[in-house]
Each structure stands twice: as structure tokens, then as C-alpha cells.
Amino acid sequence: MTRRSAAVHALRTTLAIVAIATSVIAAAAAPPPPAPVNVASLADLSLEQLSNVEVTSVSRHAESLADAPASIYVITAEDIRRSGATSIPEVLRLAPNLIVARADANQYAISARGFNNVLANKLLVLIDGRTVYTPLFSGVFWEAQDVVLEDVERIEVISGPGAALWGANAVNGVINVITRSAAETRGVLATAVGGNLESGARARYGAALGDNGAYRIYAKYFDRAASELSNGAPLRDSSKRAQVGFRADWQWSRDTLTVQGDGYFGDIDQVPATRQIAGGNVLARWSRRFDDGTSLDVQTYYDQTHRDHPSSFLENLGIFDIEAQYRLRPFAGHDVLVGAGYRYARDRVVNSAAQAFVPPDRSLSWSNAFVQDEIALPRDLELTIGAKVETNVFTGAEFLPNVRLGWRASSNDFVWGAVSRAVRAPSRIDRELDVPGNPPFALVGNDTFVSEIATAYELGYRTQPLPALSWSITLFHERYDRLRSIEPRVGGAVFANAIEGHTTGVETWATWRFSPIWKVSAGLTTMRERLAVEPGAVDAGGLAALGNDPSTWWSLRSFVDITPQHDFDVTIRHVGALANPAVPAYTAVDARLAWRPAPRWEIALVLTNLFPVRHAEWGPQAARVEFERGASVRVQWTL
């Protein structure tokens, strides 16, 4: 299929779904008469207490961050703006509990708590509730994911298993990109970026939609320059990408409804011929708060992606997903969340001489049900017990439980601990991949590959000793079993489950606002990985393929409001050496200077890799990219 016909197909599918979704929604969710919510008790709270009440989030985890018994780092809209970043992977560098390595102009290796790889498969990523991992390898094609960063409200980065709520694949972390409601993005936003590494523009328009609604539409485009190899030779990895989308939100007194969608296509230069990606999605989410304090959320989406890697494979993937969750308080002190979901994927691959997915045309489905109870115990203890059962077509039912205990030791101190079990269910690459596409095979599909298992033990402490200073530390120990190994066999090696081991580490970060105009934040993660082939088993390269991780990485950021119209921000980040293939440690300095000459204008100068001028982040020396100094000017106008 050509890109054009794929794009037309995606567009047609999207339009059909929008039409169906609109009629269903119109029938099901005619605006109910507004009724005052039971908010009277809020009037009894002090101003300080009010400042700490969490706004209902449409995300699954509507928990107050200060009391969440998990290692969560939140990237705020302000952090994103002041980072000067232009892509989701670059923004994710702000999270101290993530390791981000850029492989070339478009590809990234991103993971939490180790196992980093461009095909990393232990992190679950959601954009407005839509899971963006591919069932091809359980990871994320980062080049295909984009949003208008100015419209992002926050990004929640949870390191450690989130499987009890989020399901298989949330093994080492969950990333939740949450965009603002359309009600908060009314007006015009236009941004143009010009620089030596990337140029582009984005525009958004938002307005009211009837008495209770609002919508926004956006379009964006960028053109990224090719990178250079370490010997100075140019690499063919330049890219162009365009995306359009919309979001509409309605809010009545008890109900909220969101309908949103995106469509994109991109051309990425590579050897031997351009890699092409295209896709579209449409999502609807409805929430109702009942008078008795319970609430119901239902979300459904369809996501179509097309990907053509010439001489390697071509894929058309359609995913349908629906899930519902109900929150109730059956007894005093119990906050219960129950839910269920179903997901269906139709994956059609066109194979090549280089590799083959067998069968090329595949239907996959997942079903899940979960329950979680947050129990308020005496002495300010809160116990969370939750479990999810999720089925997949490869291994059947997987059980994903966790237990968490939080203790609010004082109004400024919070201690928590957790034990959880997560699995990484097999994906197509684990069971159905042949390399090359025809015999004799070097690697051949194996239907005995089973889920990788992780058991995590975590202990954390968060404190705010001064109003302007906050600090968080998490200790983790994760035990892994049945990790993916490569077992040599006559007729072709297969993926097997013969690696085991553990990781142990510390994640810590702090933010200190020294003065009204100067804020400093710092983050550090250090960890040890001990992985080995099980006694008696043979592994031919599986261990090295699991990941290539630094043992330590840290960052230091300074944000200065020189005047109300001027910001000056500097970031220093350090990533330790990678072992196999060897990549030297590096320290990079980025800076941003912004000026708001008039209320609606912002002009920013963003410098990346200021010192040293070049560094590499990923890959064997002969083939790896060295990133050069980047300079860009961004002009933004809002109305």
C-alpha cells in the first residue's frame, strides 16, 4: 500500500468512527439538567487545605500526588515550556527517573530502571489515555508520537511497576501524557521554531462550543536535519512530519465528555529508501460523578498506524480499545476502583527477504479486569491493595497484584512502601519473527516463549521541610525471572526465557525555590544490574540485547526569572558510560533565554549541547551518531 492510499484509508476509517462516535454519544449523553454538585463541604476547608485538594483527573490515577505511594515525577506545563524541547522524548529528559538516550535524529531508547534499548519493552506510554506501544515488540516507536507541547497539562512519570492498574507491559514504569482540556486552550497559539537542527511551526485555535463545551484544532509540521556519525560522515536520518488533530470537551454539572483525534504522516530518510509512517486515532471518554460520590469513566478509541520500512517490513495495524472503571466508597474508609477493558488489534505485515512475521496477518486481543481498594487505617496509614487479571492470546491469563502502604508521618513527610508483581507478556517479535525471511534461519519463531516476570520491592520518602523545598527518594529492588534469552538450535536460534537476576537502585530528586525569582531542581538515579543466564541454559547474545544502561545519571537545572519579562534557564545533565556496546559517559549543558516583549509574545533562544560541542548517546562506535551544538529561535504568539 502506498502512503497516500494508507493515509486515505486512515482518514476514511477516522471519519467513519467520528460519525459513529458522534451519533452514539449524542444518543447516550444528551446533556443532563445541571444539578449542583455536593461541594458544600469544601467551604469548610482552610485556604491552605483548598490549595491541596486535587482536581479530578480524567486519568486512572486521580490520587493526590503528595499521597501517592509510588515513585512519581510530574513534568509540569511550566517545566515543558522552560525546557525549550520540541519533542516528547526530549521533554522526557526532565524526569530524573527515566533514562533517555538519543540514537539518531528520530529514534530514542527510553526506559526506567534499566533495560534500555531502542526496542525497550518494559515501559507503558499513554497519551491522553491511549496506549501507544506497538504489539510488534511491546515498545514505542517514538518517531510516531507527537503532541502540541504547549497544550500539554502535565506528564506523569511513574517508575516501577504499574501493572495492577495499567496491565502487562507496565513493568518498569508508566508515562502518562495528559493534554489540557479544550476549555483551557481557547484562543490562538502560533509558534515558529527555526534552528540548525530542526525547523517547524505549529498553530492551535480553540473556542467555545455551545454553552458547556469547547474545542480546539491544531496543525504542526517540522523538518529535522540529518545527523553526523562520529567520523563526521553524514547519516541519512533527516525527517519531515506533519500532524493535525482536534479535541472537544463538554462539562456539565455531573458529566464530562471528551472527544479527540489526531492524524499524521512522516517521511524519514534511511538506507536504502525513505521510511514512511502514517496514522490516525480517535478517542471518546465520558465520566459521570454521581450524587452519592461514586463515579464512572468509560473510554474507547481506535488507532490506525501504517509503517513502511523498505526492504524490511511494512505494517498496517488497527487497534480498538474500550475500558470502563467505577469508583465507589462502599464502606467508610474504603475508596474502591473497579474496572475492566478489552483491546483488539489487527496486525497485517508484508514481509521481506530480510525478516518475516509468521503469520503475516494476525489478530490479537487482550481482556482485563481489575480492582483496587485504598483503605484508610488509623494513625494516618493508607493501605492500597489492587490486582489486575489480564489475558493475552499468547500466554492466557496473567495475574498482576500489588500492595502499597503509605504513611503521612506529618503534614510535610510521607513514607511509603510497595510490593508488586508485573509481567511483560510476549509480543509478536518474541514468538513470530523469522530472520531472514526464508530458510535457512538465523532466528526462528518459537511459540514456547512465555511472559517475563518482575517482582518489585520499593521504599520511598517524600518531604517538604520548607515551603520552598521538596525532596523525594525511592529505593528499589526488582527481581526478574524468565527474561528473554537467545537459545541456539539446529534450524535457527529461538527466543527463550533463560535469564534471571535483579536490579537495585536509588532514585532521588529535589526542587528548591531559593528566592521568588530563582528555582533550582536536581535529580539523580543510580542502579546496579545483576543479570545472568540460568544454570544449564545457553544464551547467544540475549543478555546484551536486554539493555545497555548507565549505572548513574543526574541532572541539575536552574530557572531564573530575571525580570517578569525575561527567563534564563540552564540545564546540566550527566549520563554514565554504557558497557555493551561501549558509549563513553557524557555531560551536556543546555540553555534557554526567553523574552516577552509584549503580553502576547514570547521570543526564546534555545541552545543545546552548549558544552561539549559533540557527544554520543547510543550505539557502537562505527555506526553511532554524535550530536552537535544546536541553536534555535522560537517565536510564540498567543491571542
Place this chain on the structure above:
Amino acid sequence: MDALIGHWLMRPRLFARERLRWGAIALCVVGYCLVLVAWSAPGPSPDDAPQPEFGIKAAFLYKFLSYVEWRPGTFKEAGAPVVIGVIGAKDVADSLRALTEGRAVGDRPVEVRELQSTDSLNNVHLLFVGHAASSRIPALATVAQQRGTLLVTDSEGALDDGSMINLLVRQSRVRFEVSLDAAEKGGLKLSSRLLGIALTVRPAH
């Protein structure tokens, strides 16, 4: 759920290891039930459950009334109501009515009025302009300053347009920033306690 059930029908037998696993699950469920029973009786009911944004904003507006001192002579008589006007935020107005019912600030009852931007601000003591009407803020700010009305908004950058208190959502919480400059131009005094909780305070010139 069909897929879940279908899957079990297709499974001829459970292996010993899986029996062990499901045994462990059963144990977890029983253990959980015990915890449920043990702690369901008197446990404290957390009052900090997430709330809709408009409800929290309404509560802030009500609380602000206690931390502001209007110009002398603003209230003609003892016991006259303190009036909150709302423009462009029906949900906030509805919540405010529910929230202030039967409540008073000092000896004054609270009255909530939904206004159009052309309505008079006479006898309105606090005016909330929702982001749906954010384009009206500069014009309303001028009037609010003349009449000594406390102007509260919830639009990014509204302090630049003359707002006195601007509500913002930061890290899923409703916070606020204050312009002392704008408040003083309106002859309003804001208590230091209010300023202490503000995210930022823009000083008076």
C-alpha cells in the same frame, strides 16, 4: 469478557504450577476480605477526595471574602449581603450557590449573581470572570478598579490584563497568584495570610 471465558473453556487442564498460582490468588482474595472486614467499621473517611475544578474554584471565591477589606462605606447597612458576581462560568456559579447556602461572612449573607458582561457592577463586591469570558477581562478590570470590586479570574496571564487574583491549576491543584498593584488601585486591602498562600504576589508600584 467473552474472550476471557472462551480462553478458559479452551484450556483442558491446569498445571500444578498454575494451581499453585491460583491458590495464591485465592489466598490473597481471602486475606483481602479479612482486611476489608477488619477495617470497614470506623476508619476515618478521607475528605480530600478529588473534586471537580469548578467546585474548588467556587470554594476559593467564598473563602476570599474573609480575607479582603473593601473601601470604607462599601456596605451601606449592617447585615447587607456580600455579593459575588459570576461571568462566563455557569458551573462555578452553580457550585457557589450550593456552597454558600446558609453561610455568612461575618454577619452578612452571601448572594450569588450570574451576570452578563454588560450588566452593572453596582453593589457587586467580588467579580469572577471565567475563562470563557477572558476577552472581557481588560474592560471589566477598569470598571472593577473604579468601583472597588475584587476581580478574580482563571485565565493564564490575566494579571497582565488587570486581574487582582488569578486562579491557576498547578500540579492538579487550584492555586492563585495576586496582583497587589491592581488590588490597591481598586482601594482593596488583602490580608497577609492570603498573600502567604499565593503562588506569586506581584507587588504594588
